[in-house]
Amino acid sequence: xxxxxxxxxxxxxxxxxxxxxxxxxxxxxxxxxxxxxxxxxxxxxxxxxxxxxxxxxxxxxxxxxxxxxxxxxxxxxxxxxxxxxxxxxxxxxxxxxxxxxxxxxxxxxxxxxxxxxxxxxxxxxxxxxxxxxxxxxxxxxxxxxxxxxxxxxxxxxxxxxx
Numbered sequence: 001x002x003x004x005x006x007x008x009x010x011x012x013x014x015x016x017x018x019x020x021x022x023x024x025x026x027x028x029x030x031x032x033x034x035x036x037x038x039x040x041x042x043x044x045x046x047x048x049x050x051x052x053x054x055x056x057x058x059x060x061x062x063x064x065x066x067x068x069x070x071x072x073x074x075x076x077x078x079x080x081x082x083x084x085x086x087x088x089x090x091x092x093x094x095x096x097x098x099x100x101x102x103x104x105x106x107x108x109x110x111x112x113x114x115x116x117x118x119x120x121x122x123x124x125x126x127x128x129x130x131x132x133x134x135x136x137x138x139x140x141x142x143x144x145x146x147x148x149x150x151x152x153x154x155x156x157x158x159x160x161x162x
Contacts, residue, residue, distance in 0.1 A: 004074050006088050006109045008159075012075055019066045022059055030056045069111060083156045086130045088122050093155040094130070097138070105130070106159050126151075 007015075030052060037049035081089040086107060093104045105126065106119045113121040120127045126149075129141040133153055141149040 005069060005072050005111055006076050007073050007111055008089075008108075009075050011112050012070075012073060015066050015070060015073075019063065019070070022063050022066075026059050030059060078158070081158045083158060085132050085134045086153065086156055087132070089159050091157040091159050092130055092153060093157075094139075094151040095154050097150040097152055102154060107131070108159075 033052040034049065034056065037046055037052050040046055040048065076089050078089070081087070083090065086092050088107055088109055090107050091104060092107060093102055095102045104118060106117075107122055107127050107130065108114075108119045110121040110123050113119055113124065122128060122131055125143050126141050129139050130151070130153065133139055135153050135156055137153050139151045139153065141151060143149060
């Protein structure tokens with residue numbers, strides 16, 4: 001049995017739409033491509049056939065991945081989100097004590113993380129170090145490079161899910 005994955009309603013809908021598209025559109029397209037490639041004769045030297053079979057394997061793998069993820073998905077109840085302490089669904093403003101700058105992170109599940117958009121996973125070094133802390137708490141974060149960051153939690157808010 002897999003680990004429960006917390007996701008937003010928006011992300012759940014994205015996964016369901018992707019799954020539907022892969023099953024109804026991409027499967028049919030690749031089946032037609034394979035059928036066409038087969039009609040060209042000797043399969044042992046048919047690069048179109050080999051490529052189509054590789055694409056089919058990728059599509060089927062992605063379908064299985066999404067289905068498994070959806071089996072273990074738990075939608076975040078926005079009404080249950082709290083700003084008392086850091087958790088998934090929070091937006092956290094932190095002050096880097098050493099660099100004297102502030103940064104804002106949205107804490108999300110690993111399936112929704114996007115560092116460039118400021119969405120960090122609760123399992124990432126920074127995300128896990130901030131989890132369950134409150135405004136005013138000091139946190140030490142050891143990043144993969146080995147450097148230790150010192151953060152003070154300035155503000156905790158709720159994410160808005162689209």
